[in-house]
Amino acid sequence: MITRDEVIAALDRVLDPELHRSIVALGMVGSVEVEGSRVAITIKLTVAGCPLKAEIQRRVSEAVAVLPGVEGVQVGLDTMTDEERAGVRDSIIGGPRKESPFDADSRTKVILVASGKGGVGKSSVTCNLAVAMAEAGHSVGLLDADVYGYSIPRMMGADRQPVMMDDLIIPVESHGVRLMSIGFMTADDNPVIWRGPMLHKALQSFVTEVFWDEPDVLLVDLPPGTGDVHLSLAQLLPGAHVVVVTTPQLTAQRVARRAAAMADRVELPVAGVIENMSWFIAPDTGARYEVFAGGGGQALATDLGVPLLGQVPLESDVARAGDDGLPVVAARPDSAAAKELQQIAANVADAVGLARATG
Ligand SMILES: Nc1ncnc2c1ncn2[C@@H]1O[C@H](COP(=O)(O)OP(=O)(O)OP(=O)(O)O)[C@@H](O)[C@H]1O
Ligand SMILES: [Mg+2]
Known part of the structure; x- marks a missing residue:
């Protein structure tokens, strides 16, 4: 039997294709429901009509489908609220914005x-x-x-x-x-x-x-x-x-x-x-x-x-x-x-x- 925690652990390894961060850490995982061997997940996209939604959907269903005990994965899509999106923005910037991200201390x-x-x-x-x-x-x-x-x-x-x-x-x-x-x-x-x-x-x-x-x-x-x-x-x-x-x-x-x-x-x-x-x-x-x-x-x-x-x-x-x-x-x-x-x-x-x- 697959558990909800196992599904979330698998989702944690899925990266957003452009933000290169875990979709769990980004708060993109809405609901996760497990019923027997079937899993239903809702992913909250950062913006409506996100051009990468098909890719995100593919990554999510692949990551979950390979788990032992899973026979069906359904990935639904939703969109973040303005507040949630602002939270993502703050979390990826990680602090106040610098004058230039490529200043003297930059590793780039x-x-x-x-x-x-x-x-x-x-x-x-x-x-x-x-x-x-x-x-x-x-x-x-x-x-x-x-x-x-x-x-x-x-x-x-x-x-x-x-x-x-x-x-x-x-x-x-x-x-x-x-x-x-x-x-x-x-x-x-x-x-x-x-x-x-x-x-x-x-x-x-x-x-x-x-x-x-x-x-x-x-x-x-x-x-x-x-x-x-x-x-x-x-x-x-x-x-x-x-x-x-x-x-x-x-x-x-x-x-x-x-x-x-x-x-x-x-x-x-x-x-x-x-x-x-x-x-x-x-x-x-x-x-x-x-x-x-x-x-x-x-x-x-x-x-x-x-x-x-x-x-x-x-x-x-x-x-x-x-x-x-x-x-x-x-x-x-x-x-x-x-x-x-x-x-x-x-x-x-x-x-x-x-x-x-x-x-
Ligand atoms: N090594 C190469 N072999 C064949 N064709 C090339 C080669 N390098 C560039 N080209 C072709 O030459 C043309 C000019 O190349 P490119 O646009 O990269 O130059 P550029 O210096 O950036 O030009 P611009 O000044 O317009 O910005 C293009 O059509 C490109 O495909
Ligand atoms: Mg050029």
């Missing part, structure tokens, strides 16, 4: 991914590093700071709005990465026009009003070039490291040097350089082509006195996976580009002093 390694010019593959590289780090066992946040040309939602296959808990924004989780992008907030592809102070406020709320929950690492996809966004973020994320993405062309390298000069001006250390689109292997003959000759990645790294963290080949899988919303390290982990990106993720982790994941 913050990595700003910069490039001098557009189109060098910065967002593609950032998404792949995030997924590779999550697969390596780190908890990972990814902040899309490219407020004009955001592309992270599409590349990560995430298109729903984040859940709000009062004034707290719960990041959207995709491929094991916690995401925030202005793209989640705009209804369509209308360009967003920001004036300086508004821009700073938007970035500030992305840093302070999002429940990042102290991840091991926060990757930030910067807009191309050097400008207001960089200045704002340097203020909001004082302990950040900068990684510069460039292509092999020497002109690109010269432009990328400006991104490094910007890091210098705001006194953030540059952890290294990643060269993208380094070569192309013809799939039919295996011949290697240096499409953009120049050795720009190594030249820039030498110039800055930082390591070249790796080179990513030009591969149609990288572009295709990005368009499909599944980064290549997840879609085609055995491809040459994916292997390079996994190695680069490990190199970046070492360069910023991210401890090896233990879990």
